[in-house]
Amino acid sequence: MHFRRRPKSSAFATEIGLTSFPSPAPKRRDYISQKALRSGGGGGRDAMAESLPLEMLTYILSFLPLSDQKEASLVSWAWYRAAQNALQEQPGLTSLDLSGCSELTDGALLAVSRGLRRLSLGKLQRLTDAGCTALGGLQELQSLDMAECCLVRGRELAQALGCMHGAPSQLASLSLAHCSSLKSRPELEHQASGTKDACPEPQGPSLLMLRALQELDLTACSKLTDASLAKVLQFPQLRQLSLSLLPELTDNGLVAVARGCPSLEHLALSHCSRLSDKGWAQAASSWPRLQHLNLSSCSQLIEQTLDAIGQACRQLRVLDVATCPGINMAAVRRFQAQLPQVSCVQSRFVGGADLTLTL
Amino acid sequence: MHSGGEIFEVDVEIVKQSVTIKTILEDLGMNDEGDHDPVPLPNVNAAILKKVIQWCTHHEDDPPPPKVYENKEKRTDDIPVWDQEFLKVDQGTLFELNLAANYLDIKGLLDVTCKTVANMVNRKTPEEIHKTFNLKNDFTGPGREAQVQQENQRCEEK
Numbered sequence: 001m002h003f004r005r006r007p008k009s010s011a012f013a014t015e016i017g018l019t020s021f022p023s024p025a026p027k028r029r030d031y032i033s034q035k036a037l038r039s040g041g042g043g044g045r046d047a048m049a050e051s052l053p054l055e056m057l058t059y060i061l062s063f064l065p066l067s068d069q070k071e072a073s074l075v076s077w078a079w080y081r082a083a084q085n086a087l088q089e090q091p092g093l094t095s096l097d098l099s100g101c102s103e104l105t106d107g108a109l110l111a112v113s114r115g116l117r118r119l120s121l122g123k124l125q126r127l128t129d130a131g132c133t134a135l136g137g138l139q140e141l142q143s144l145d146m147a148e149c150c151l152v153r154g155r156e157l158a159q160a161l162g163c164m165h166g167a168p169s170q171l172a173s174l175s176l177a178h179c180s181s182l183k184s185r186p187e188l189e190h191q192a193s194g195t196k197d198a199c200p201e202p203q204g205p206s207l208l209m210l211r212a213l214q215e216l217d218l219t220a221c222s223k224l225t226d227a228s229l230a231k232v233l234q235f236p237q238l239r240q241l242s243l244s245l246l247p248e249l250t251d252n253g254l255v256a257v258a259r260g261c262p263s264l265e266h267l268a269l270s271h272c273s274r275l276s277d278k279g280w281a282q283a284a285s286s287w288p289r290l291q292h293l294n295l296s297s298c299s300q301l302i303e304q305t306l307d308a309i310g311q312a313c314r315q316l317r318v319l320d321v322a323t324c325p326g327i328n329m330a331a332v333r334r335f336q337a338q339l340p341q342v343s344c345v346q347s348r349f350v351g352g353a354d355l356t357l358t359l
Numbered sequence: 360m361h362s363g364g365e366i367f368e369v370d371v372e373i374v375k376q377s378v379t380i381k382t383i384l385e386d387l388g389m390n391d392e393g394d395h396d397p398v399p400l401p402n403v404n405a406a407i408l409k410k411v412i413q414w415c416t417h418h419e420d421d422p423p424p425p426k427v428y429e430n431k432e433k434r435t436d437d438i439p440v441w442d443q444e445f446l447k448v449d450q451g452t453l454f455e456l457n458l459a460a461n462y463l464d465i466k467g468l469l470d471v472t473c474k475t476v477a478n479m480v481n482r483k484t485p486e487e488i489h490k491t492f493n494l495k496n497d498f499t500g501p502g503r504e505a506q507v508q509q510e511n512q513r514c515e516e517k
Contacts, residue, residue, distance in 0.1 A: 034368045034369065034370060034371065035368070035369055035370075035371045035374055035380075035384070035398065036366050036367065036368050036369075036396070036397035036398065037366070037367045037368075037369060037374065037380070037397060037398050037400055037408065037412075038364045038365070038366050038367075038397035038398065038399050038400065039364050039365050039366075039367065039400055039403050039404055039405040039407075039408040040364055040400060040401040040402055040403055040404050040405075048450070048451065048454065048492070048493065049450070049454065049476075049492035049493070049494055050492075050493075050494060050495070051454075052454065052457075052458075056457065056458070056461060056473075059469075059473055060473045060476050060477050060480070061477070061480070062433060063433045063434070063435050063473060063474055063477040064435070064477050064480060064481060068480060068481055068482065068483075071483065071484060071485055071488070072480055072485075072488065074485040074498075074508065075485045075488050075489060075494060075496070076494055076495065076496055076497050076498065077497050077498065079488075079494075080498075
């Protein structure tokens with residue numbers, strides 16, 4: 001039997017199949033190309049709900065609200081599995097905050113919905129590297145907070161976040177503050193001695209793959225070495241960075257970070273006791289867009305540092321130099337005169353400040 | 360291999376709604392004119408193929424479906440009236456259309472068939488779902504259903 005379509009010149013109704021339909025409006029075209037399709041042989045087999053593939057059943061159930069998915073999961077084993085899959089594909093859930101739920105372990109990450117854009121896992125102190133691999137399934141993830149996940153060492157995390165099924169990672173905001181187990185990769189431990197090419201590039205997964213990163217918090221990741229920070233912190237789009245409480249960070253590291261992250265607007269370097277005027281003299285000029293700067297408790301900074309920063313970072317609005325013994329109030333006042341638009345300078349307990357408390 | 364199959368001649372533009380067929384045509388370098396070898400579709404029987412062609416014909420001028428999955432809420436109450444009538448068929452045919460739409464990769468047809476099936480599941484208890492689809496409850500033992508219910512409850516409480 002040949003079923004051939006021809007352009008019709010007048011509209012008419014036909015009965016097709018089991019019910020009648022109005023025929024489609026006649027189309028006028030100068031040329032119609034035809035293609036032949038040959039169907040499979042034999043009569044129809046009885047397709048039943050029993051024989052639906054799992055992915056199909058999952059897709060069907062994903063159209064239903066949660067309550068119906070729950071009922072569906074009680075129908076049979078196949079429907080149970082499909083409903084569990086559908087649960088993971090909740091497209092509506094984009095932001096999930098599990099921070100502080102300290103009883104949660106790695107298993108929690110496996111149940112997390114795949115459409116998530118923002119995920120907070122702060123203070124989940126039982127999370128380990130094994131759980132981090134599950135994060136690779138979150139292809140829409142833009143913001144991840146893993147502060148105080150102190151068992152996470154980093155390798156699996158970098159691997160999960162960096163390889164998003166071939167597409168580049170969209171992660172824009174990442175906090176690993178106080179992840180005290182976070183370690184550098186061993187090959188980045190070499191100190192660059194003289195020649196710049198002495199350090200090998202990191203092979204395999206590393207934070208470098210997060211090219212869309214705009215915010216990064218590495219506060220108190222005390223195991224990260226200066227050399228590895230210098231190698232890894234190369235993010236041209238990075239706007240906010242915290243390297244506070246990293247006693248390993250030296251001037252060399254600072255200069256490398258400055259060159260690698262020139263778009264910084266917010267920078268926190270409090271309690272980085274090895275940073276000195278020498279580092280800032282070179283680094284300041286790389287950060288013309290800096291607006292917020294926290295240098296509190298950087299014990300080696302001196303007045304000249306403040307001058308150098310004031311000259312180079314003309315867009316600065318907020319500066320914190322509290323408890324910097326090497327800076328005095330005169331320097332702070334000079335700085336404010338240099339940059340009148342600075343709206344806030346924290347200068348508690350700087351050198352020479354009056355320490356008497358008024359009760 | 361092709362014994363018993365029927366041949367349908369269809370407008371190319373209509374049939375390109377099927378990504379599968381479109382890909383076959385592009386891969387085999389078949390241009391619009393000339394080649395008359397029929398495209399074999401062994402997974403789709405004649406009756407279902409006829410209905411698929413009918414659906415594609417009606418939807419020929421639809422805008423193409425969005426490529427990237429949009430994170431908007433999925434719903435089942437937006438099936439066009441024509442499609443609702445079109446899908447008033449026995450269950451077997453409905454599932455066959457569903458599987459055919461999947462095999463032929465016709466997103467619009469896949470979505471309306473899935474939504475139609477979802478509407479048959481909507482607001483039903485497990486017993487009613489069993490009856491509707493003639494399904495077997497293979498949870499072994501009387502305690503199992505209670506256990507699954509408990510697990511579901513824990514999921515909700517988290």
